[in-house]
Amino acid sequence: MDQPLSVLIVEDIPDDAELMAMRLEEEGFNLKWQRVETENEFIAALENAPDLILADWTLPRFSGMQALELLNKRNLRIPFILVSGSIGEEAAINALHRGASDYILKDRSKRLGQAVRRTLDSKRYLQEKEQAETELKKRLTELESLYFISTALRNANTSIELLNILLDETLKALSTDAGAIWYFDQSDNKLCIAVARGWFLSLQENCLKPNEGIVGKVFASGKPHITSEYACDKQAITKILPELPKGWGGACLPIYSADSVVGVIDISVPLPREINPEEYKLLNSICEMAGIAVQRISLFEELQASEADLASAYDETIRGWADALELRDHETEGHSERVTELTITLARKMGIPEDKIVNIYRGSLLHDIGKMGVSDTILLKPGPLTDREWETMHHHPLYAYEMLAPIAYLKPALIIPYCHHEKYDGTGYPRGLKGEEIPLEARIFAVVDVFDALISDRPYRLAWSRKDALDHIKKESGTHFDPQVVALFLELINDNKKFT
Numbered sequence: 001m002d003q004p005l006s007v008l009i010v011e012d013i014p015d016d017a018e019l020m021a022m023r024l025e026e027e028g029f030n031l032k033w034q035r036v037e038t039e040n041e042f043i044a045a046l047e048n049a050p051d052l053i054l055a056d057w058t059l060p061r062f063s064g065m066q067a068l069e070l071l072n073k074r075n076l077r078i079p080f081i082l083v084s085g086s087i088g089e090e091a092a093i094n095a096l097h098r099g100a101s102d103y104i105l106k107d108r109s110k111r112l113g114q115a116v117r118r119t120l121d122s123k124r125y126l127q128e129k130e131q132a133e134t135e136l137k138k139r140l141t142e143l144e145s146l147y148f149i150s151t152a153l154r155n156a157n158t159s160i161e162l163l164n165i166l167l168d169e170t171l172k173a174l175s176t177d178a179g180a181i182w183y184f185d186q187s188d189n190k191l192c193i194a195v196a197r198g199w200f201l202s203l204q205e206n207c208l209k210p211n212e213g214i215v216g217k218v219f220a221s222g223k224p225h226i227t228s229e230y231a232c233d234k235q236a237i238t239k240i241l242p243e244l245p246k247g248w249g250g251a252c253l254p255i256y257s258a259d260s261v262v263g264v265i266d267i268s269v270p271l272p273r274e275i276n277p278e279e280y281k282l283l284n285s286i287c288e289m290a291g292i293a294v295q296r297i298s299l300f301e302e303l304q305a306s307e308a309d310l311a312s313a314y315d316e317t318i319r320g321w322a323d324a325l326e327l328r329d330h331e332t333e334g335h336s337e338r339v340t341e342l343t344i345t346l347a348r349k350m351g352i353p354e355d356k357i358v359n360i361y362r363g364s365l366l367h368d369i370g371k372m373g374v375s376d377t378i379l380l381k382p383g384p385l386t387d388r389e390w391e392t393m394h395h396h397p398l399y400a401y402e403m404l405a406p407i408a409y410l411k412p413a414l415i416i417p418y419c420h421h422e423k424y425d426g427t428g429y430p431r432g433l434k435g436e437e438i439p440l441e442a443r444i445f446a447v448v449d450v451f452d453a454l455i456s457d458r459p460y461r462l463a464w465s466r467k468d469a470l471d472h473i474k475k476e477s478g479t480h481f482d483p484q485v486v487a488l489f490l491e492l493i494n495d496n497k498k499f500t
C-alpha cells in the first residue's frame with residue numbers, strides 16, 4: 001500500500017477539519033492528518049514536512065495568508081489549498097498569486113478530492129521536470145568534460161605529457177585534487193606511479209607487483225575497485241598502509257590499451273564524499289578514452305624510436321663512405337669531418353632552420369662521394385690535370401647525384417654534393433648556376449670547402465698558409481663566392497679561435 005498522505009489542516013473548528021479529512025478518505029486517500037490553529041503550532045508542524053496543507057482563510061489568531069507567507073519565507077513549496085467558509089474573489093486571487101495551489105468554499109467540499117488530486121499531480125509533474133533538468137545539466141557537464149579531455153589528450157605528443165593531462169583533467173572533472181596514474185613497466189614486471197597529485201605524491205617511491213595491493217589487484221583482474229577509505233581498505237598493501245592518509249576514499253580503475261591493461265588510475269575524494277554513480281560512469285568513459293590515447297601515443301613513440309634507430313644506422317653508413325673516400329686520398333684525411341663542423345656552424349649563423357641542419361650534416365660528409373667514380377691516376381696525380389682529366393673530374397658532382405638520388409632518405413642531402421662546385425658568377429660546374437640559383441647550403445659549403453682544401457696538402461701541391469687562404473677567399477668574394485657568406489665566414493673565423 002502507498003505511503004499515507006500526510007496532511008496539515010489549519011482550522012480552528014475541529015468538526016470542519018474532521019469533515020475535510022472524511023471527504024478525502026471517501027475519495028480513496030490514505031490519510032495521516034493533523035490540525036493546527038496557531039502560528040506556533042503551524043511552524044512546529046512544518047517540521048514533519050507534510051505533503052499537503054489545507055488552510056482556512058480566517059482563524060481567530062492566525063490566517064491562511066499568514067500561513068502562506070510563512071511557507072514562502074521558508075522557501076517551502078508544499079502544495080497549499082485554501083478552504084474557506086466565504087472568500088472574496090480578490091482575496092482568492094491574491095492567495096493564488098502568493099503561491100496557493102487552489103481554493104475551495106467549504107459548502108462545495110465535494111470538490112476537495114478532485115482539487116487535491118490535481119494539485120498533487122501538478123506538484124509531481126514539476127518535480128519530475130526539475131529532476132529531468134538537473135539530470136540533463138549533469139549529463140551536459142559530463143559530456144563537456146569528456147569532450148575537453150579528449151581534445152586535450154589528442155594534443156599530447158609523449159606518453160608522460162599524455163598522462164599528466166589525463167590526470168589533471170580527470171581531477172578537474174571530479175572536483176578533487178588527489179590522484180595518481182600507475183604505469184606498468186613490462187621489463188620490471190612492476191606498477192610504478194607515473195604522475196601523482198595531492199597525497200599520492202608521497203607514495204611516488206613505491207612500486208607494486210601485479211596482484212599486490214588495491215592497484216595490483218585492479219591491474220591483474222582488469223576490474224575497478226571503489227574504496228570508502230584507502231587507509232581502512234583490507235585490500236590495500238601493508239607496506240604502503242602507514243602512508244595512506246585517513247579520511248580519503250576513492251576509485252581505482254584499469255586503463256586498457258587494445259586488450260591488455262597498461263595502467264591504473266587512482267582518483268581520491270575526501271570523506272564524507274564518495275565517488276557517486278555518475279562520477280563513476282564518467283571515470284569509466286575517461287578510462288576508455290585514455291586507453292585509446294595511450295595506444296596512439298605508444299605506436300607513435302615506437303615508430304619514432306625505430307626511425308631514430310634507422311637514422312643512426314644510416315648515419316653510420318654515411319660516415320663509413322666518407323672514411324672510405326679519404327682512405328684513397330691520404331692527403332684529405334679529416335677534411336670531411338672538418339668541413340662538416342664548420343659548415344653547420346656557419347649555416348646556423350646564417351639562420352638556416354634546424355630541420356635543414358641534418359641534411360647539411362649528411363650532405364657535407366658526402367660532398368665528394370662522387371670522387372668514387374674518378375680513377376686513382378687522376379685523383380692522386382701529383383701534377384696539374386690535362387683537359388681530358390679535368391672532364392672526368394668535373395663529373396664528380398654528377399656521380400654523387402646518380403649515387404644518392406635513388407636513396408629516398410638521402411635525397412634531401414644531395415644539394416651539397418651536387419652543387420658545391422657552382423660559382424656565384426655562374427662559371428662553376430656541373431650546371432653553371434648563378435647567384436641565388438645556387439642553393440644557400442651549397443654557397444655556404446663552397447667557402448668552407450675551398451678554405452680547408454687550401455690549407456691542406458694535396459697530391460698536386462703543398463698546403464697554403466692560413467693568411468694566403470683567407471686572402472684568396474676575400475679575393476673571390478662576388479666571383480667564386482657569395483659575398484654575404486664570405487662576410488659571415490670571416491667573422492666566424494676571426495671570432496672563433498677554434499676554427500683558426
Ligand code: C2E
Pocket residue numbers: 378379380381382383384385393421449450453454458459460461
Ligand atoms: P680539392 O683538392 O679538394 O679542391 C677543392 C676546391 O678547392 C677546388 O675545386 C678549388 O676550387 C679549390 N682549390 C683547391 N686547391 C686549389 C689551389 O691550389 N688553387 C686554387 N685557386 N684553388 C684550389 P676544383 O678546382 O673544382 O677542383 C676539384 C677537385 O679536382 C680537387 O679537390 C682535386 O681533387 C682535383 N684537382 C684540382 N686541381 C688538381 C690538380 O692540379 N691536380 C690533381 N691531381 N687534381 C686536381
Ligand code: SIN
Pocket residue numbers: 212213214215216230235236237240252266
Ligand atoms: C594500494 O594499492 O594498496 C595502494 C593504495 C592506492 O594507491 O590505491
Ligand code: SIN
Pocket residue numbers: 332335367368396420449450453
Ligand atoms: C674537397 O675535396 O675538398 C672538395 C673538392 C671537390 O669537391 O672536388
Ligand code: FE
Pocket residue numbers: 367368396420421
Ligand atoms: Fe668536390
Ligand code: FE
Pocket residue numbers: 335339367368449453
Ligand atoms: Fe672537399
